[in-house]
Amino acid sequence: MHLRGLIRKESLQILRDPSSIAIAFLMPIVLLLLFGYGVSLDANHVPIGFVTGAATPQSESLVGAFRHSAYFKPTQYANMARAREALMAHRIDAIVHLQDDFPARLLTHRPLAIQLIVNGVDANKARIVQGYVGATVQDWLTRYQQIHGRESSMPVTLIPRIWFNSEVRSRDYLVPGLVAVIMTLIGALLTALVMAREWERGTLEALMVTPVNLREILLGKLIPYFILGMGGMVLSLVMALWLFNVPLRGSLIVLVFCAALFLLAALGMGLLISVIARNQFVAALVAIITTFLPAFLLSGFIFDINSMPNWLQWLTHLVAARYFVAILQTLFLAGNVWSVILPNALALAIMATFFIGVSRLRMNKRLE
Structure with a gap:
């Protein structure tokens, strides 16, 4: 009963408040650094x-x-x-x-x-x-x-x-990657505002005096966005298959399982940001810089990772979307290539466990 109430509460509060200051000052710096060092349309090495x-x-x-x-x-x-x-x-x-x-x-x-x-x-x-x-x-x-x-x-x-793409259609390559970007937005960016919003409104203290415990609070924050993210994945899959005619040569069950792993990792990242940041502006800005932009620029979704500098190639291993994009492109265009799917799925499972676990620990420390 407690958990159901929390889930209903969070489902009604999925909002975002972007700041013009971030757009005017911080965002250009981040974009210049990422585009200047990490983006190359040339096929080198x-x-x-x-x-x-x-x-x-x-x-x-x-x-x-x-x-x-x-x-x-x-x-x-x-x-x-x-x-x-x-x-x-x-x-x-x-x-x-x-x-x-x-x-x-x-x-x-x-x-x-x-x-x-x-x-x-x-x-x-x-x-x-x-x-x-x-x-x-x-x-x-x-x-x-x-x-x-x-x-x-x-x-x-x-x-x-x-x-794998005999017609050489860019759509067949881009649409699977878009699924990762969409799920990153739903998972990380939105959940980054959850705890910060509670701190700003002073409702977290009110929650703590109720019979609910930290585990129920954590699940209440995660479950609505997990359902929302999986719904976005299903919609993206339907559009990819029937609107854009992208082939799905791999297993649908494997795709759903890997999508769930990635979404848990994205939710964990967003929740960790929201636990640390007490301000929605800071949480939203950090989420954009650390999740959405890397997912768009450093995951292999558009830009070839092998063409990036070596130090930036190492940095891409910290981006969860890199592993999910590799899985999506393999399942859609090549099939069940386990030498690609299993290592990337394992990396997603490790990242999901790490971020959700750290978020749980940080919630304990911040609420003491």
Whole structure:
């Protein structure tokens, strides 16, 4: 009965009061720092796999051209099976496959066929990688023929294959990421105002003299936003599948389970902020800076994490949305790739336990 009353109370008080001061002074600073250091639309140091068969001077020369390029970070694989496994696990973004007769065709001046397999989850990046690979191969071929005193007129046919997003539609890549952003807004940003609002209005002391305990107060703050967040997830899923025609190749049960883990982590972050901050303005500002902006900019939702500076790549591991975006894109476009889903789901479970646990401890200390 107590818990039901608390849930009803919180359901009627989901409000936000943004401040013009934050928009005028603090927000530009945060945006300039994040955009200046963390955002890049260039595909730099793209991890790419090479399958060349037997090592020959010609194949090693081509791989060397990619190693000396600022756009690629090549890795050689013994066979296509291992390269495909690396592509499925997101360790590489593309595969360049040289046929066994590559050296013979090069030496006899016959047409070359080079297979390129690209991860098409990020449609824009897939196009960029495809263009970069073609330009690098053509540049290497021109220099190779010049070194050997031949005319640079040998025809080269690049045979591309786009995996996971064969139509290279940006919508298929962006819509799953939007689910994470929406749930971050519902979970973290709104709950950040909960305890701060209680402190400002003086109603927290009134709650403490009632028969309810801290556990009921905590659940009363979390449950309404959990239901709201899962409702937003369901609505987003319905729109993704039937309005935007984004494929869902993975398990719906796994998606719901991982969404619940992420929402608990987001709720825990928002609740911790609200427990620490007694002012709604401060709580809202901190929530935007520490949850929404990182979810939008540092999760891999739009901007490639591999193109960021190394220190910022490490920082992205503190962003819960990074793990959920990876799970969403995998489930929607690739399927149940457990080597991606399980580690990211475990990270979300750890973060949810940590933030909710710390929030519970902080509530004890602040109410003494």
